[in-house]
Amino acid sequence: MTKKMIALDLDGTLLRSNNTISDYTVDVINRISKQGHKVVIATGRPYRMALEHYKRLQLDTPMISFNGSLTHLPEKKWSKEQNVTLDKKYLLGTLKMSETIQADFIASEYRKNFYITLNYPNSINPALFGVHKITENMRMDVDKITRDPNALLMQTRHEDKYQLAKELRKHFDYNVEVDSWGGPLNILEFSPKGVNKAFALNYLLSALNMTKDQLIAFGDEHNDTEMLAFAKTGYAMKNASETLLPYADKQTDYTNEEDGVAKELEKLFL
Template sequence: MTDKKIIAIDLDGTTLYSDGVTVSDYTKQIFKSVQDQGHHIIIATGRPYRMALQIYQELELDTPMINFNGAMISIPGQHWPHALSKHVDKAMVFELIKEEERFELDFLAAEFRRKFFINAFDKANPQIFGIDSFEAYHQMRMDKLDDDPNAILLQTRITDKLLLASQINDHFDNQVNISAWGGQNGILEIVPKGISKASALAHYLDVTGQDVANLIAFGDEHNDVEMLGFAGTGYAMKNASDVLLAHADHQIAYTNDEDGVAKTLERLFL
């Protein structure tokens, strides 16, 4: 492969180890070597900006970062004229609170670039939000929610997350896009209609004049479906969900805990 590539990487279950924190030294070394050849690595994650920034810095990236499953694209530390920030109507937050028994919700949270507000602490793991414990100012109140959030995060007791996602979408007349997180945590993330990691990558390709044929993407879960389907070449991890596999061009032989992304990039480019 001689053309310069855009390499979109999911974080959780893909680039990071299963502790949700660790990027191996091997991965950092491979990423640096790949970038030194002129290829561009772009983080595309469901995580908010505040929970991905440290990883971005560890990887020594200077490319745009995609957060909230595509609702935000920006270059940290720079004024990038093509930055985008999309928002969900805050009225949906209060509507979901009214329907929390129907949808069997443990909690829901309004997510912003640097902050979040959550309606219940007792059944929520603060580590989901990148903190050790909740503080009083994290408590959701109507007077605090004066802006539209980038995303709504919720945890459900319903086992079939994808069915619930469809029901919530119907409730809002298909005006949102809902993705499920991996694992057994029952987490769903709501962003505006038409927004996905793929839509953010399409915006990046458009403003930089690059061809989608040169886009490579790595992912493991439901929120990577559009991205892998859009990319010129889509790679699903060994640990990928069955939902994603149908949209991938290849499934790699290694998991996230086995540095699957880095091993594939080493084979392709180094």
């Protein structure tokens, strides 16, 4: 069998709602990896919040995080690492609009840390950032904005996060990608123009001397549209957002809560 690259989103796709991966899923992915297929995490999460799942799956492949901004080998040096950052002027511009866009918080994400506005501290769930508590040293101050971030994250009280995402893309003259998170949270994430999971996968396929005909992808939300459209076979989860379905070739028979990815992979490869 031709070796495949299998790109897996995390939240709403591989992960259950309690942020875990079942032993069954780990076993299926390990068996597929031993066949020589490349299982790759492709997530909108910051790297630091995806690493534990990478280790749980015992992967040795490059990881894609920040919605495609960072493609690298976790905890190793890799000559083909790709790290694309967002000009900090877009962070400064978003901060100026924070009340207009009804932002509960705006956060700048870097590989190993983040800064966050604390105007509405009670609206912040620390678990979104992989920490137990938001502390004062995480506060966003203009004098801390000395580096271009990998991504921005914001939570809004706006009644329609999809409409707000469109308005923000237009406001920044379409020089920034703005996508929504899945589920009930009104979360938007900003990436550099042209950067998404498909962008990173295209780069990674080339780096590993593979073609997109070898790519299978699984996702559930708006930020997976380009990835599923790009892949030879794109699977939307049974629990996927309606916005994703037109971009998918197939839909899984089971949800993320039911190990939908592992059950589909078992049918395909085992």
